[in-house]
Amino acid sequence: MATRLNTKQIFALVIALILILGLYAAIRLAGQEQELRKKAASSGVQASLHLIPLQQTLTVGETKEFELQATFTGAESGERLDYFRTEFNFSTLYLDIPPDTYIDVSQSGFNRIFRVDGPIAANSSGNIVIELGASVPGNGPLVYNQSGTPVVLTIAKIKFRGKAVTSGFKPLSFLTDKFNSQLVNNQSLYLSPQYADGSYQVVAGTVTLNPTAGPPTVTPVPLPSTTEPTVTPVPLPSTEPSVTPGNLVCPPPCPVGTAYTRAQGNANCDSAVDLIDFGIWLDQFTKYVNYETIAAASRTADFNCSSTDVSTQGVDLNDFGIWLYYFSQYVNAQT
Numbered sequence: 001m002a003t004r005l006n007t008k009q010i011f012a013l014v015i016a017l018i019l020i021l022g023l024y025a026a027i028r029l030a031g032q033e034q035e036l037r038k039k040a041a042s043s044g045v046q047a048s049l050h051l052i053p054l055q056q057t058l059t060v061g062e063t064k065e066f067e068l069q070a071t072f073t074g075a076e077s078g079e080r081l082d083y084f085r086t087e088f089n090f091s092t093l094y095l096d097i098p099p100d101t102y103i104d105v106s107q108s109g110f111n112r113i114f115r116v117d118g119p120i121a122a123n124s125s126g127n128i129v130i131e132l133g134a135s136v137p138g139n140g141p142l143v144y145n146q147s148g149t150p151v152v153l154t155i156a157k158i159k160f161r162g163k164a165v166t167s168g169f170k171p172l173s174f175l176t177d178k179f180n181s182q183l184v185n186n187q188s189l190y191l192s193p194q195y196a197d198g199s200y201q202v203v204a205g206t207v208t209l210n211p212t213a214g215p216p217t218v219t220p221v222p223l224p225s226t227t228e229p230t231v232t233p234v235p236l237p238s239t240e241p242s243v244t245p246g247n248l249v250c251p252p253p254c255p256v257g258t259a260y261t262r263a264q265g266n267a268n269c270d271s272a273v274d275l276i277d278f279g280i281w282l283d284q285f286t287k288y289v290n291y292e293t294i295a296a297a298s299r300t301a302d303f304n305c306s307s308t309d310v311s312t313q314g315v316d317l318n319d320f321g322i323w324l325y326y327f328s329q330y331v332n333a334q335t
């Protein structure tokens with residue numbers, strides 16, 4: 001019996017073969033990818049790059065230092081860095097690196113500097129490249145700590161100077177792609193670090209007081225102070241009518257025999273405490289709140305004035321209170 005396969009059966013076999021080959025290829029590829037992934041990372045090291053302090057405020061012209069730190073956890077015993085490269089940028093509008101101030105990488109633990117940008121390169125581009133290496137593979141900085149606490153490397157100390165006032169905080173950003181930033185350990189394995197950008201703000205250097213801003217805070221004293229008796233002539237007792245007007249700190253009292261005294265709200269020294277006195281008080285009060293000086297002899301509505309208490313020597317609401325009190329007495333006496 002001839003066992004010839006017909007066209008249909010051949011076709012089915014070919015399809016099955018293609019499927020089997022495809023599946024095999026897919027399994028192989030997945031395996032290779034896993035291998036690659038193992039090679040791309042080192043043995044579980046968590047690396048992070050950040051600036052310390054994370055945030056700073058500078059005044060214009062002021063210089064402050066940021067430390068570029070790298071932190072490592074989970075490294076294996078004896079694990080070191082062979083190579084370090086990072087790049088980050090700042091705005092040349094607001095910051096610069098002061099001239100002759102170079103980036104300090106002396107504490108990094110690397111003994112070979114491939115590239116560290118100085119002030120001229122950094123200030124023209126706004127980019128800082130730091131590229132360091134071990135002089136011999138395996139003699140770079142150790143990233144393993146037996147106690148399990150993170151290893152902190154101070155890779156670089158960078159001094160920035162405030163150039164112009166910013167509106168709020170601006171970033172100091174790491175370039176995180178593998179082309180610009182690479183960390184390689186002593187087994188030639190890449191580490192993929194986490195990056196934390198820093199930030200800064202620049203504020204004006206000096207606070208200038210605007211003399212036109214806001215109302216004056218000092219209450220003007222319209223008369224010479226009596227708190228210094230050696231300078232100001234000692235005023236005579238207010239009951240003494242014969243004083244020289246130029247030396248007064250309080251208005252003279254009403255003549256003896258007046259029905260109401262000045263201390264009783266009688267501004268014009270007639271026989272009444274009425275709305276005329278209120279009108280005088282209001283006029284002088286208006287001048288007082290507008291800081292107009294009224295000579296003592298003319299300050300006739302200063303009812304509570306005391307030559308020894310400067311706080312009474314003005315026409316204010318205390319004097320109004322006195323007028324009101326005696327005005328009601330006067331009105332009641334009339335009825």
Ligand SMILES: [Ca+2]
Nearest residue numbers: 266268270272
């Ligand atoms: Ca009066």
Ligand SMILES: [Ca+2]
Nearest residue numbers: 302304312314
């Ligand atoms: Ca007064």
